[in-house]
Amino acid sequence: MEDIHHTCQWGTGESWGDKSTETGMSRLALSDADKSARDWFVETTKALGCKVTVDAMGNTFAVRPGLRNDKPPTFVGSHLDTQPTGGRYDGILGVTAGVEMLRVLADNWTETEYPVGVVNWTNEEGARFPMSMVSSGVWAGSIPLETAHNLREVHPGTATMKSELERIGYLGSTPASYEAMPMAAHFELHIEQGPLLEMANKKIGVVTGVQAYKWFTVKVKGRDTHTGTTDLKSRADALLTASKMILHSHRLATANSALASTGILNLKPGSTNTVPGEVTFSLDIRAPKDATVAKMKELVLRDFHKIAAGEDVEGSNHGCTSGLPLTVSITEDFDSPATTFHSDCITSVRQSAHSILGPNMAMEMTSGAGHDSVYASKRCPTSMIFVPCRDGVSHNPREFCKEDDCAIGAQILLQSVVRFDRM
Amino acid sequence: MEDIHHTCQWGTGESWGDKSTETGMSRLALSDADKSARDWFVETTKALGCKVTVDAMGNTFAVRPGLRNDKPPTFVGSHLDTQPTGGRYDGILGVTAGVEMLRVLADNWTETEYPVGVVNWTNEEGARFPMSMVSSGVWAGSIPLETAHNLREVHPGTATMKSELERIGYLGSTPASYEAMPMAAHFELHIEQGPLLEMANKKIGVVTGVQAYKWFTVKVKGRDTHTGTTDLKSRADALLTASKMILHSHRLATANSALASTGILNLKPGSTNTVPGEVTFSLDIRAPKDATVAKMKELVLRDFHKIAAGEDVEGSNHGCTSGLPLTVSITEDFDSPATTFHSDCITSVRQSAHSILGPNMAMEMTSGAGHDSVYASKRCPTSMIFVPCRDGVSHNPREFCKEDDCAIGAQILLQSVVRFDRM
Ligand SMILES: NC(=O)NCCC(=O)O
Ligand SMILES: NC(=O)NCCC(=O)O
Numbered sequence: 048m049e050d051i052h053h054t055c056q057w058g059t060g061e062s063w064g065d066k067s068t069e070t071g072m073s074r075l076a077l078s079d080a081d082k083s084a085r086d087w088f089v090e091t092t093k094a095l096g097c098k099v100t101v102d103a104m105g106n107t108f109a110v111r112p113g114l115r116n117d118k119p120p121t122f123v124g125s126h127l128d129t130q131p132t133g134g135r136y137d138g139i140l141g142v143t144a145g146v147e148m149l150r151v152l153a154d155n156w157t158e159t160e161y162p163v164g165v166v167n168w169t170n171e172e173g174a175r176f177p178m179s180m181v182s183s184g185v186w187a188g189s190i191p192l193e194t195a196h197n198l199r200e201v202h203p204g205t206a207t208m209k210s211e212l213e214r215i216g217y218l219g220s221t222p223a224s225y226e227a228m229p230m231a232a233h234f235e236l237h238i239e240q241g242p243l244l245e246m247a248n249k250k251i252g253v254v255t256g257v258q259a260y261k262w263f264t265v266k267v268k269g270r271d272t273h274t275g276t277t278d279l280k281s282r283a284d285a286l287l288t289a290s291k292m293i294l295h296s297h298r299l300a301t302a303n304s305a306l307a308s309t310g311i312l313n314l315k316p317g318s319t320n321t322v323p324g325e326v327t328f329s330l331d332i333r334a335p336k337d338a339t340v341a342k343m344k345e346l347v348l349r350d351f352h353k354i355a356a357g358e359d360v361e362g363s364n365h366g367c368t369s370g371l372p373l374t375v376s377i378t379e380d381f382d383s384p385a386t387t388f389h390s391d392c393i394t395s396v397r398q399s400a401h402s403i404l405g406p407n408m409a410m411e412m413t414s415g416a417g418h419d420s421v422y423a424s425k426r427c428p429t430s431m432i433f434v435p436c437r438d439g440v441s442h443n444p445r446e447f448c449k450e451d452d453c454a455i456g457a458q459i460l461l462q463s464v465v466r467f468d469r470m
Numbered sequence: 471m472e473d474i475h476h477t478c479q480w481g482t483g484e485s486w487g488d489k490s491t492e493t494g495m496s497r498l499a500l501s502d503a504d505k506s507a508r509d510w511f512v513e514t515t516k517a518l519g520c521k522v523t524v525d526a527m528g529n530t531f532a533v534r535p536g537l538r539n540d541k542p543p544t545f546v547g548s549h550l551d552t553q554p555t556g557g558r559y560d561g562i563l564g565v566t567a568g569v570e571m572l573r574v575l576a577d578n579w580t581e582t583e584y585p586v587g588v589v590n591w592t593n594e595e596g597a598r599f600p601m602s603m604v605s606s607g608v609w610a611g612s613i614p615l616e617t618a619h620n621l622r623e624v625h626p627g628t629a630t631m632k633s634e635l636e637r638i639g640y641l642g643s644t645p646a647s648y649e650a651m652p653m654a655a656h657f658e659l660h661i662e663q664g665p666l667l668e669m670a671n672k673k674i675g676v677v678t679g680v681q682a683y684k685w686f687t688v689k690v691k692g693r694d695t696h697t698g699t700t701d702l703k704s705r706a707d708a709l710l711t712a713s714k715m716i717l718h719s720h721r722l723a724t725a726n727s728a729l730a731s732t733g734i735l736n737l738k739p740g741s742t743n744t745v746p747g748e749v750t751f752s753l754d755i756r757a758p759k760d761a762t763v764a765k766m767k768e769l770v771l772r773d774f775h776k777i778a779a780g781e782d783v784e785g786s787n788h789g790c791t792s793g794l795p796l797t798v799s800i801t802e803d804f805d806s807p808a809t810t811f812h813s814d815c816i817t818s819v820r821q822s823a824h825s826i827l828g829p830n831m832a833m834e835m836t837s838g839a840g841h842d843s844v845y846a847s848k849r850c851p852t853s854m855i856f857v858p859c860r861d862g863v864s865h866n867p868r869e870f871c872k873e874d875d876c877a878i879g880a881q882i883l884l885q886s887v888v889r890f891d892r893m
Contacts, residue, residue: 131744239699241701273864274731275840276864277862279729286735294790297702298790306698310709317625317734318865320597320602321866331743441696
């Protein structure tokens with residue numbers, strides 16, 4: 048808890064309570080605040096006897112030697128970057144629990160069979176550079192280094208991931224690759240970010256996989272015109288059309304038991320008395336099964352083109368004068384298929400949970416959010432441990448996880464690693 | 471035409487054709503480009519024998535003496551500021567036609583009975599500082615000077631009207647008031663900005679009044695949450711709710727023969743995987759009658775609160791899972807009641823049009839857009855002259871008015887002023 052609150056001095060966000068620790072976080076990837084948190088991670092793990100390696104994506108690996116060092120380390124990993132209005136636990140708990148593991152091993156003069164490590168992955172959130180888990184994705188060979196390096200900030204600015212890595216001194220010389228930095232396994236402790244554990248009164252989620260998701264950019268083009276002289280029939284209103292699309296994506300999500308969300312929307316030219324001629328918005332589609340996400344994509348593509356053309360798709364025009372046709376282009380920016388974790392790792396977590404809490408305090412579950420464990424799992428046995436967070440709220444300054452729950456999670460993380468190391 | 475194209479070197483916008491004059495304009499009020507255009511106006515009118523006065527809103531009055539000077543001047547007025555993606559005619563035609571009037575009077579050694587003048591009003595568009603016609607509003611005593619001076623830029627920035635007037639050297643010492651700068655009459659030549667003249671094959675609109683409008687800021691508050699872990703029922707999605715409101719405002723406009731438009735929308739926090747907790751958007755409501763605008767306001771207030779609370783207003787939720795309740799606050803920022811122009815001025819325009827074009831080329835009409843003539847009309851006899859613009863498109867780089875039509879408009883403007891001066 049000390050490490051969490053100490054490192055949250057860098058990028059402190061909105062306050063929601065009386066205590067100095069009752070604030071959110073705003074530590075976008077590769078910002079100055081992120082650099083300070085990274086520097087802390089490097090110094091602290093070095094002081095605990097680790098060798099630290101930074102790769103070409105700024106991923107930072109701290110490795111503690113084992114009795115034998117002829118096999119790759121078992122890793123604990125998560126991320127220190129946050130959402131613009133994020134909390135103190137998402138990602139941060141996982142990294143600090145990894146550091147705590149190193150400290151407990153050191154304090155108790157414990158030697159592991161093989162090396163163990165902790166990794167801080169870069170830009171997991173995808174909030175600043177619009178691909179989530181992008182740097183574990185490069186490590187796994189799933190995302191080309193160039194694509195990642197060239198990613199631009201979502202909000203007006205000229206910075207790329209590469210220019211920001213250089214600027215803060217975290218463009219490492221080691222290739223970002225599972226070949227240069229192999230792992231025996233990857234364990235990640237994380238807050239659930241949803242309400243299921245709290246509702247079920249359980250302390251631990253034994254995470255067996257992660258749902259599928261895709262991110263799209265939708266660009267609607269109409270025509271700038273005067274709001275006072277252009278009758279409704281003569282408009283090609285890109286914002287009205289985008290509004291219909293956003294509503295319709297929710298209609299489709301409801302009908303298909305999927306999720307649809309728009310978190311970013313920009314329009315042009317942005318004047319009270321000009322009908323917007325151009326709107327660009329993000330679309331995040333999720334569902335447990337790949338087939339559902341694929342179907343949602345198909346329906347979105349089909350229906351958004353119809354809505355742009357002015358057709359009434361399931362009441363999208365209901366009661367509104369129809370205007371002139373518009374055009375829409377939809378690009379898929381990011382794809383994370385459904386993930387199933389490795390039974391050896393799941394077993395380690397389950398056994399650790401049972402040994403610490405007894406048989407009734409854990410439940411198996413799927414993650415609604417993506418995590419670096421998704422990409423780690425492509426190259427080594429992987430699984431995750433969830434702890435409950437208040438009201439299931441995350442990506443919000445009020446995100447909160449009780450001290451006891453953080454501690455239980457950290458204990459189970461340590462034990463899972465040790466069990467896997469022995470196995 | 472030379473003056474139009476010469477002054478359009480300051481703030482040149484997007485190009486849409488091959489000729490160097492085939493571009494839009496982007497000359498926001500009190501920008502550096504606006505300063506250059508203002509400097510040109512001051513120098514040119516001084517060289518034509520005018521006395522130039524700048525008031526506390528930067529309104530710039532150029533007055534040419536008459537045979538007698540014991541009564542106020544008859545003015546021609548419009549504006550040199552543009553939309554962010556505006557054209558070369560909206561406002562600019564009116565001011566340059568006024569300068570042309572001064573030139574024709576000077577070239578022909580013509581003396582008027584009383585003085586005549588040309589005024590360039592500040593921030594007519596309301597695009598940068600979000601009140602249209604704000605400086606003629608202060609002149610008329612309808613808007614307090616403080617309110618106007620304290621207006622902030624709509625797009626992130628810290629500039630106010632006052633700080634920008636100071637910065638570009640146009641914070642004049644003369645009070646912005648009809649008492650300090652009285653007018654015998656105010657005539658304004660403007661492109662129609664709508665399609666009616668073109669559709670009717672007429673060359674001149676004899677403008678008898680301006681429709682009513684109000685501007686609102688709508689702020690929707692929900693809750694930031696994770697897009698992947700928050701089921702649709704547990705969301706308070708401010709963007710989904712704003713989308714429903716935007717659609718509903720069009721439904722209400724359709725049902726009430728009014729116009730509803732949203733030109734600005736900003737959301738927080740702006741991350742692909744965070745459900746937006748806050749959305750702020752502009753709402754521009756117009757109709758020929760004050761009563762219709764008042765009714766629209768009443769319906770918007772009633773229904774937006776219902777939509778925020780999660781009620782299904784005329785299908786606003788149709789087919790979407792309903793989430794948690796949100797809150798909405800709506801403030802009225804600007805109100806321009808329906809305006810009727812003065813019969814003496816209307817008569818001057820009608821007679822001038824008939825004498826130049828014969829009886830069949832002009833039609834009486836109401837303006838859909840607001841103009842400085844709205845506020846001028848509160849303190850002196852006023853009317854306007856419209857000329858057709860291509861496809862009725864304005865607030866768009868492609869806005870275009872034929873040279874001949876500009877010239878006809880300028881001739882009728884000159885003659886209307888001379889007729890009024892004699893009257
Ligand atoms: N855990 C987390 O919030 N990750 C961000 C990636 C996602 O959008 O699910
Ligand atoms: N003429 C013009 O575009 N004026 C702007 C004021 C309005 O919004 O109508």
